[in-house]
Amino acid sequence: MLELCNVTKVFNRGTIDEKIALDHLSLTLSDGDFVTVIGGNGAGKSTMQNAICGTWLPDAGKIVLDGIDVTALPEYKRAKYLGRVYQDPQMGTAPGMRIEENLALAARRGQRRGLRFGIHQKEREAYKTALSELGLGLESRLSAKVGTLSGGQRQALTLLMATMKKPKLLLLDEHTAALDPKTAAKVMELTEQIVTENKLTTLMITHNMRDAIRYGNRLIMLHEGRVILDISGEEKSKLTVSDLIEMFGRASGSEFVSDRAILS
Amino acid sequence: MFVQLLGALPGALAQGLVWGLMAIGVYLTFRILDFADLTVDGSICTGAAVCTVLVLRGMNPWLAMLCALICGFIAGALTGVLHIYLGIPAILAGILTQMVLWSVNLKIMGKANLTLPARTTPVLLSQLNIPSAILILFGIAAALIVLLYAFFGTELGCSIRATGSNAVMSRAQGINTGFTKILGLAISNALVALSGALLCQYQGFADINMGRGAVVIGLAAVVIGEALVSRLPQNFALSLFGVLLGAVVYYIVYQTIIFVGFDTDFLKMFSAVVVGLFLGVPYLKKQISVTFRSKKGGKTNA
Ligand SMILES: Nc1ncnc2c1ncn2[C@@H]1O[C@H](COP(=O)(O)OP(=O)(O)OP(=O)(O)O)[C@@H](O)[C@H]1O
Numbered sequence: 147m148l149e150l151c152n153v154t155k156v157f158n159r160g161t162i163d164e165k166i167a168l169d170h171l172s173l174t175l176s177d178g179d180f181v182t183v184i185g186g187n188g189a190g191k192s193t194m195q196n197a198i199c200g201t202w203l204p205d206a207g208k209i210v211l212d213g214i215d216v217t218a219l220p221e222y223k224r225a226k227y228l229g230r231v232y233q234d235p236q237m238g239t240a241p242g243m244r245i246e247e248n249l250a251l252a253a254r255r256g257q258r259r260g261l262r263f264g265i266h267q268k269e270r271e272a273y274k275t276a277l278s279e280l281g282l283g284l285e286s287r288l289s290a291k292v293g294t295l296s297g298g299q300r301q302a303l304t305l306l307m308a309t310m311k312k313p314k315l316l317l318l319d320e321h322t323a324a325l326d327p328k329t330a331a332k333v334m335e336l337t338e339q340i341v342t343e344n345k346l347t348t349l350m351i352t353h354n355m356r357d358a359i360r361y362g363n364r365l366i367m368l369h370e371g372r373v374i375l376d377i378s379g380e381e382k383s384k385l386t387v388s389d390l391i392e393m394f395g396r397a398s399g400s401e402f403v404s405d406r407a408i409l410s
Numbered sequence: 411m412f413v414q415l416l417g418a419l420p421g422a423l424a425q426g427l428v429w430g431l432m433a434i435g436v437y438l439t440f441r442i443l444d445f446a447d448l449t450v451d452g453s454i455c456t457g458a459a460v461c462t463v464l465v466l467r468g469m470n471p472w473l474a475m476l477c478a479l480i481c482g483f484i485a486g487a488l489t490g491v492l493h494i495y496l497g498i499p500a501i502l503a504g505i506l507t508q509m510v511l512w513s514v515n516l517k518i519m520g521k522a523n524l525t526l527p528a529r530t531t532p533v534l535l536s537q538l539n540i541p542s543a544i545l546i547l548f549g550i551a552a553a554l555i556v557l558l559y560a561f562f563g564t565e566l567g568c569s570i571r572a573t574g575s576n577a578v579m580s581r582a583q584g585i586n587t588g589f590t591k592i593l594g595l596a597i598s599n600a601l602v603a604l605s606g607a608l609l610c611q612y613q614g615f616a617d618i619n620m621g622r623g624a625v626v627i628g629l630a631a632v633v634i635g636e637a638l639v640s641r642l643p644q645n646f647a648l649s650l651f652g653v654l655l656g657a658v659v660y661y662i663v664y665q666t667i668i669f670v671g672f673d674t675d676f677l678k679m680f681s682a683v684v685v686g687l688f689l690g691v692p693y694l695k696k697q698i699s700v701t702f703r704s705k706k707g708g709k710t711n712a
């Protein structure tokens with residue numbers, strides 16, 4: 147489904163701030179894989195997702211999505227294949243527009259946008275149903291501005307928007323990190339439900355080691371722009387947090403450091 | 411003197427409606443697209459220059475206005491292209507286009523000032539017949555508001571609004587934000603140029619300096635308009651109407667100030683102060699409430 151081949155990205159090349167964020171990173175995801183991604187601060191996790199999304203072009207390497215070479219495709223064009231939820235709840239929605247308008251935008255991802263109505267009455271009913279499945283009471287607030295929603299509500303809405311048109315790949319970048327524990331748990335639960343129901347291929351970055359172990363069928367660890375650990379299937383289900391830390395030490399030759407890692 | 415002031419009000423209303431159309435253009439970039447566009451100072455004159463020259467050559471004024479509109483569209487698109495494809499900061503891109511337009515406008519007119527006499531040319535409106543001018547302007551404004559309301563409800567219109575609200579999210583939803591920004595700027599300046607085309611007919615001349623400070627007048631109308639409709643239910647058409655009304659209020663206050671005998675040298679400063687106050691006060695209010703809250707929080711923690 148996704149193939150990253152020797153993807154390299156260097157920021158500020160040739161200056162004292164030069165940073166090799168991705169170092170010949172290679173990764174292949176199969177159809178239906180739910181991969182959790184962990185790694186210390188600055189390991190290149192977000193950079194990997196940005197490369198997949200096309201925020202900028204990589205310096206070298208190749209990115210293939212479901213047989214389509216997207217390496218040089220502009221961000222807005224490959225958006226058709228991708229669903230994305232960011233860490234910052236502000237990032238994924240248009241605060242100045244209504245809930246229904248945000249959903250309508252997402253429903254048209256990958257389509258030509260012309261002079262047809264931006265939203266139809268029919269759609270509103272469908273959105274109501276979809277929102278009520280989130281269980282956050284948003285179904286009665288279709289015409290509220292998204293700017294008036296809480297962080298958790300926005301993340302749930304972003305998740306819905308990312309998956310409404312089934313993406314070939316769902317990218318989650320610490321999408322529960324900015325939420326309080328209870329809301330985070332709720333959003334995580336919704337995530338699993340949506341991913342399972344739609345059989346979505348998913349790449350989820352998390353700082354929560356337990357979540358990384360609990361969710362998905364495969365776990366990878368990034369360090370200095372490379373994959374240093376790749377565990378799946380039975381082996382993954384038996385993992386513990388202390389296993390992970392120890393494995394990290396062995397694979398990277400350094401101690402696991404992350405100011406935000408949740409170890410217990 | 412009071413009677414004199416009352417007598418000047420219809421003129422202020424007509425002027426307000428003309429500038430209101432320009433203000434709607436400013437609203438589209440400043441509020442919808444979140445782009446501070448300075449092209450306006452040049453494109454309003456471009457509209458006037460094109461319209462004046464074409465009407466003088468015997469073209470039908472409606473057709474001349476359409477040409478003015480198209481020229482404004484191109485001017486706005488140029489600013490957009492400079493910003494998107496050459497990475498020039500928004501404000502500077504606007505200033506560069508403004509510079510280009512200054513020369514273009516002079517070339518179009520052939521000199522710095524060109525009269526368009528209402529008595530000898532088939533102009534659509536003129537300050538010699540203010541009631542009819544008000545009617546025509548109101549009709550045009552109403553039609554444009556309906557048209558803009560419809561357009562910004564379409565998929566394309568929504569994608570422009572989304573771009574202004576959150577460009578990162580828009581790209582993630584497959585919107586070509588470079589294109590939508592250029593289109594938004596083009597539409598805005600098309601409106602501004604149309605306003606210029608109406609203005610030259612109304613006042614009977616086009617002048618190379620007529621756009622100087624226009625963007626500030628537009629912003630003043632936008633902020634006054636927003637204050638006027640802030641208590642009413644939020645609706646795009648209503649906001650546009652509010653901006654139109656804002657421009658009218660602006661010109662009525664302007665006339666009043668002149669009548670009171672205020673030194674007219676201060677008028678530009680007055681416009682700037684209005685914009686500064688309306689944009690600054692809400693910001694200060696927020697800052698103060700934040701410090702207040704944090705102080706209160708500090709006390710309870712101590
Ligand atoms: N736009 C950018 N310009 C310059 N450097 C960047 C940029 N984006 C990322 N970097 C650098 O690349 C490295 C990898 O960053 P990245 O955001 O991918 O880390 P991460 O694994 O997501 O870390 P975190 O867990 O803190 O989110 C960091 O050293 C970062 O400073």
Ligand SMILES: [Mg+2]
Pocket residue numbers: 191192193319
């Ligand atoms: Mg990150």
